Structures are given as structure tokens and as C-alpha cells.
Amino acid sequence: MKRIAAAALVNGLLTAGAVLTLMPFLWMISASLMPTGEASAIPPRFLPSHVTTEHYRVLLTRLALGRHVVVSLGLAGTITVLGLAVNVMAGYAFGKLPFAGKERIFQVLLAALVIPAQVSMLPLFLMLKALGLVNTFAGVVIPGLASVFGIFLIRQHAREIPDSILDAARVDGASELTIFRTIALRLLTPILVTLALFSFMGAWNDFLWPLVVLTDDRLYTLPVALANLVGEHVQETELMMAGSVVTVLPVVLLFVALQRYYVAGLTAGGVKG
Amino acid sequence: MLPERSRAGWVLVAPALAAIGLFFAVPVLAALALSFTDFDIYALADLDRLRVVGLANYQRLLHDPRFWIALRNTSYFVFVGGPLSVAVSLGAALTLDARTARWKPFFRTVFVLPVVTTLVAVAVVWRYLYHPRVGLLNHVLGWVGVPPVDWLGDPRFAMPAIIVLAIWKNFGFNTLIFLAGLQAIPPRLFEAARLDGAGAWQTFRAVTLPMLAPTFVLVAVLTLAGYFQLFAEPYVMTQGGPGSSTLSVVLLMYEQGFRWWNLGYAAAVAFVLFAIIVAFTGLDRLARRFAAPRQPAVAQHGPGERS
Numbered sequence: 296m297k298r299i300a301a302a303a304l305v306n307g308l309l310t311a312g313a314v315l316t317l318m319p320f321l322w323m324i325s326a327s328l329m330p331t332g333e334a335s336a337i338p339p340r341f342l343p344s345h346v347t348t349e350h351y352r353v354l355l356t357r358l359a360l361g362r363h364v365v366v367s368l369g370l371a372g373t374i375t376v377l378g379l380a381v382n383v384m385a386g387y388a389f390g391k392l393p394f395a396g397k398e399r400i401f402q403v404l405l406a407a408l409v410i411p412a413q414v415s416m417l418p419l420f421l422m423l424k425a426l427g428l429v430n431t432f433a434g435v436v437i438p439g440l441a442s443v444f445g446i447f448l449i450r451q452h453a454r455e456i457p458d459s460i461l462d463a464a465r466v467d468g469a470s471e472l473t474i475f476r477t478i479a480l481r482l483l484t485p486i487l488v489t490l491a492l493f494s495f496m497g498a499w500n501d502f503l504w505p506l507v508v509l510t511d512d513r514l515y516t517l518p519v520a521l522a523n524l525v526g527e528h529v530q531e532t533e534l535m536m537a538g539s540v541v542t543v544l545p546v547v548l549l550f551v552a553l554q555r556y557y558v559a560g561l562t563a564g565g566v567k568g
Numbered sequence: 569m570l571p572e573r574s575r576a577g578w579v580l581v582a583p584a585l586a587a588i589g590l591f592f593a594v595p596v597l598a599a600l601a602l603s604f605t606d607f608d609i610y611a612l613a614d615l616d617r618l619r620v621v622g623l624a625n626y627q628r629l630l631h632d633p634r635f636w637i638a639l640r641n642t643s644y645f646v647f648v649g650g651p652l653s654v655a656v657s658l659g660a661a662l663t664l665d666a667r668t669a670r671w672k673p674f675f676r677t678v679f680v681l682p683v684v685t686t687l688v689a690v691a692v693v694w695r696y697l698y699h700p701r702v703g704l705l706n707h708v709l710g711w712v713g714v715p716p717v718d719w720l721g722d723p724r725f726a727m728p729a730i731i732v733l734a735i736w737k738n739f740g741f742n743t744l745i746f747l748a749g750l751q752a753i754p755p756r757l758f759e760a761a762r763l764d765g766a767g768a769w770q771t772f773r774a775v776t777l778p779m780l781a782p783t784f785v786l787v788a789v790l791t792l793a794g795y796f797q798l799f800a801e802p803y804v805m806t807q808g809g810p811g812s813s814t815l816s817v818v819l820l821m822y823e824q825g826f827r828w829w830n831l832g833y834a835a836a837v838a839f840v841l842f843a844i845i846v847a848f849t850g851l852d853r854l855a856r857r858f859a860a861p862r863q864p865a866v867a868q869h870g871p872g873e874r875s
Contacts, residue, residue, distance in 0.1 A: 302668035309663055309671075313678045316736065320681070322704055323693045335702040385584035394577030404588070409846060410596055411797055413818055414838045417831050418598035419591060441587035471576030500686045502800045503818075507826050518688040522804055525692055532696055542689035550684040554677060557684070561744050 320543075327351070327536035334532035350537035360520065360541060367517040368545070370432060370505075371498035374439040378494050381441050383487060386449020387479050391456060392471065401450075404443045412438075413503075420507060434508040435516070439498055445490050448560060452486040453479065489560035492553050496546050517542050603835035612829055625836035635837065637812050638820040639844075641727060645816065646795040646848075649731035654791055656739045658784075661746030662776075676747070679740035687737065691804040694733045695720065698805075720806050723813035730801045730814055738794075742787045749783030750776070789849045796845045817841045 322341070326334040327350055329343040354360040388394065389401050419438060420429065428434040456479060464474045480487070505516045512523060521538050528534055550557060603625055605611075611618040629635050660679055664672055682690065697704050698719035706716045719729040753776065761771040799818040802808050808815035808823075817837065825834030 298668070301666075305663055305666045305668045306670055309669060309675045312660060312663075313675055316678050316682060316740075318704075319690065319693050319697060319736070322697065326696070334696070335699075337702055339702055339704050339707045381583045381587060384580040388577040388580035392573050392577030392580065394574040394581070397577065400581075400585070407588070407592065410592075411793075411838075411842055411845065413797065413821060414599050414835075414842050415592050415595035417825050417835050417838065418595040418602055420826070421831070422591075422595065422598075437587075438591050440591070441584040443588070446584060471573055472579070475576070475580065496684055500684075502686075502688050502803075503822070507822075518686050521686075521692065522688050525695075525804065535692055535696070539689040539692050543685040546684050546686065547681065550681070551677065554680070557680070558676075558744060561741075561748065 323536050323539050326533055327540045329533050331531070331533055334536065350531075350534045351541070353534060354537055354541065358524070360517075360524075360538065362513065363515055363517045363520040364541065366432075366514065367499055370435050370516060371495050373432075374436050374498040375491050375494040377436065378440050378442060378445060379487065379491055382445035382490065383449050383480070383483065384475070385441070386446045387453045387475055387483070389446060390450040390453025391461065391479070404446065408443050416504065416507065423508065429508055430510045430514065432514070435505050438504060439494075439501070442494070445494065448490055448493075449483065449486060452483055456482050485556065485559065488553065489556040492549065492556050493560060495549065499546050599835045599838060602832055603839050605832045607830075607832035607835075609829035612831070621832070625833045626840070628833065629836055629840060634812065634815065634820060635817075638815045638817045641813065641815055642796060642798055642817045644727055645731060645734070645798050646792055649734055650788075650792045650795045652731065653735045653739055653795075654742060654784075654788055656735055657742035657787065658746055660739060660743040661750060664743070664747060665750045676744070679743050681740070682737045683740045685737075687800045688804055690737060691733065691801055694729075694736075695805050698729055721810055723811050726806055726810060726814045730798075730805065733801060733805070734795070734798075738791075742791060745787055746780070746783060749780050753779040792849045793845050796841065796848075 325342055328346045328348070329340065330345065330347050331349075333340055333344060389397060415438075423429050423434045423437070428437070460478060460482075461474055464478055469477070500518065501516075502518045502522070506519050506522070509515055509519065512520070515523065521542050524538055525535060604620055604622055606619050606621045606624070608617075663669060664675055664679075669675070700706060700716055700718040700721060703719075705719065706714075710716070717725055719725050757775045757779065758771060761775050766774060797818050798816040799822065802814040802816055802819055803822070806814045808819050818841065821834045821837040821841070824830045824837060
């Protein structure tokens, strides 16, 4: 009897938590499909009287939000691919290759994690301005390339590659770079997916830096464009909800499809010991 | 040390080190230098106008009422919102970890969903949920007899409203870390407690809590450090208002630096925030501990990636 009551309590709590967590998303989706004005009706409606996609059409045609979707996809994709290349090479080297000063350099990198990104932001803006990179896509990408977190994640996994595999390839006369390309990359594939997922989501969701470095509203990333849109269309609840759906949908789908890699990044490479 | 491997090592780390050096280390040092100058919109147009002013920016900061308001608001967010958020995460993790819990993967996915979404987009959604007249929240609270509250328009409620949004957005991340910590506790400890006749509460006190302590420290430090950097929530929902009640330190830095182009002053704000974070969280000690071999290692991935 006591056991049944405990089970009911636990599952009741989880269900209540899930309802509270999902409620804003469900209302967002529902409101985005309501006819104009219905989302601000009194008393509030939970479901549309009839489903309409007019707000999505307005977003994509009159407000040309499609442009910003493409910008965000392109930038997040570029940051993911370039960042992955840079961080995987470094992570493997820190994990598996002996070079002078390795430990010292790695400790300095970890210590740098303490410094909040905002500290570097002001001079970085001036540097990019001097280089003519303010208000360009390169200006958005550049600070996102190398990530200490990414290097750390790869290093933890590279250390677990057995030396015997690498040594066997060395005996066969393979060069170190060939071993990295053909053996290490293959063995590291699962954690590469994890890192790619984190990079893409981080880049897609980033707000402050694109807001600072992009001044031309045609170049805005989706979150910056959305924040801008609220200013002009704050009364049009249904339209704003459609914009929010478009903004979160890609990362939500990506997460649901690849969530075991997300969890693996936090648990296996994350808290160890 | 074999020369070929050493060379390959350097070749492979070079791009990352160059990028971090050029686009992080140099700007951080430059920010320190910048904070000792009067770099403003005139210097932006013509560098000859730049003067070194020593500690004047830091002195000005100490006498700037808006800085103290921002610091007070940020502290409120950190020291009320932070512990609440950790408590919710711990509660969610313990409930999910309970033996009687069902559909665990489903609940876990749901709890993490807000973490991966775009802060700007969900802040827009919450802005409407908080609407005093037509918002869903006041409507639902009305069912239990709570009179309507102007969540984002009343200086008393604006910061609590932002805290609720932040907890909703972030708790799933720490829940995952706590879950990993719970699952790392050796089952034999629970077995031993059971053989000794310990009840559920005694087991929790004597086994679960002490074994979870390192995870708890990690979560607390990362959460506080992240919460000190509050920016996008007030930027999107309240623009720091009403009446500066949600002005945060990073929002002040953003306004000073990128709206009024007082880059020297903004750099001083950024450094003071950095010093406060280190002082309050001991983040540097944590980083050093994790840098040592065979210690628990930390994956620092701020939810929302320091938006």
C-alpha cells in the first residue's frame, strides 16, 4: 500500500513537472495557429477556433523571415564545421601526442574558462572593426571557432584510445597526421556528433554577439531578427508566436533526434570521478 | 619524446591556440587596457582623442547609482534565482531517479527541452504568458483566487518573473548533471544501508547526500557563475525596466559599450563583474582542481551558451 502511494506521488510529481514544462511550448504552438486577435481574447483560449497558417505565411513572405532562417542555418553550420575541425585536432593532440609544454598550456586553457565572454567582447568588436569585419558573417563566426570546452571534451575521449592501436599503425609506417585522419577520427566519431550538436545549438541560440556585430538588419540571425520583430509587432501575438516556433523548431528537432549524444556529452565527458 | 609526434602535436594544436590567442586572450588583455582609458564615441571616430585616465572609470563606477542598482538586481537574481534553480534541479533528479518512476526517458527529454531552445524565442513567449490582462498565467492564478498581477510592469514582480522564466529554462541542464551524479553512486552503498536497516530518509541523509556533494558543488558554482551573466531575459522582456528594476550588470555593460559607445567605462564594468564572479564562486579554484589529473572533470557548457 505504502509502495503504491510512493509510486503515485513520484509519477504524479513527474507528470505535473512535465505539464508545467511543456505548457509554454504548447501555448506557443496553439497561439501561432489562431486567427488574428484570438490569442489575446478574454478569457484566454487554449485552442484555436479554427487552425490557420496565415501568420507563418506573413512571416515568410511579407516579413521575409526565411532570409534569417537561411542566415542562421548557414552561420551555425559554418561555426559547427570549422569549430569541429579546429577543436578535434587540438583535443586529439592534447590527449594523445607528447609535445613540449603540453600540460602547462592545457592548464592555462582551462583557467581561461573562468573569464566570461563579455570581457573580451568590447576589444574584439574594435579589432573586427579595424579588420573591416563588423557587420559581416565572418565577424559572427570568428569568435566561435575555438572552444576550450570542445577541446576538453575531445581530449577526455582521445585519452581512452588504446596506444596499441596507434602504435600498430606507426609500426606500419603511417605518419602521425595519417593516423589522426584515418584512425583517431573514426574512433572519436560518437563524441564528434556530441560536440557538433553542442556547437550547432550554441551558435543557433547565441544572441549577444550577433546582436553586437551585425548592424544591418538584413544580415540578422534569427534570434536577433525575432527580438527586433517584437519591437514592431508586439501587439500581434499570433504572429510573434509563429516567429518563436520557427526559431526553436530546428534545435528542438535536432535535440529530439540526437539526444543520446547530448546526454553523453554531459555525463561521459562531463562529470567523471 | 619522439620528434615526429611532437611536431604533429604542435601542428594540430596550432589553429586552436592561434584562434584562442587572437580572438580571446588578446581581447581580454586589451579590455584591461581599455578600462584605463576614456575610449568613447569620439575615440571610435579618431583614435587621437583617446586618453589614458588611470582608475577614473573604476572610480566613476563606484559613484554611478545605475551600477549599484544593476549589481543589486543581479545579486537578487543570482542569490534568489540560483539556489531555487539548483533546488528544482535536485528535486527533479531525485524524483526521476526514484525506483518507482516510470517513462523516465520521456520525462528527461521534456525537462531538457527548454534548455536547448532559443532564449530569445521563449522569452517572447513568456512575455505574453505574463501579460496582466490576457496572459495565461494570471488567468490560471485567477482559478485559485489570486488577483491579477502586472508581472513585468510592476517593479516588485519583474525580477521574480524573470527568475521563474530562468528556472524553467535552465533546470533541466542541472537535472541531467545531478542524475549522472546519482547514477555514479555505487549500488553496494545502498545495499549496505538496507542491510543495516536504514529507512528511506536515513539512506538519503547518510548515502545519497554525501555522495552527491562533489556534483552539488560543481552545479552550484557553474549556476552562480552563469546567473551573474544575466542579459537576454531582461533585454527581451523588460529592457531593464520598469524603473531599472531588472537592469543587470551585463545589460549595463551592453548599454554603455554598444549603445552609448563608452567602451572604456564598459570595460571597467566587465572587469568588475569578472572579479565579483571569481570572488563569489571560487571558480578559479574549481578550474584548477579540475585541471589536475584524476579529479572529477567538468564539462562547461552554459545553457544558452552565454547568450
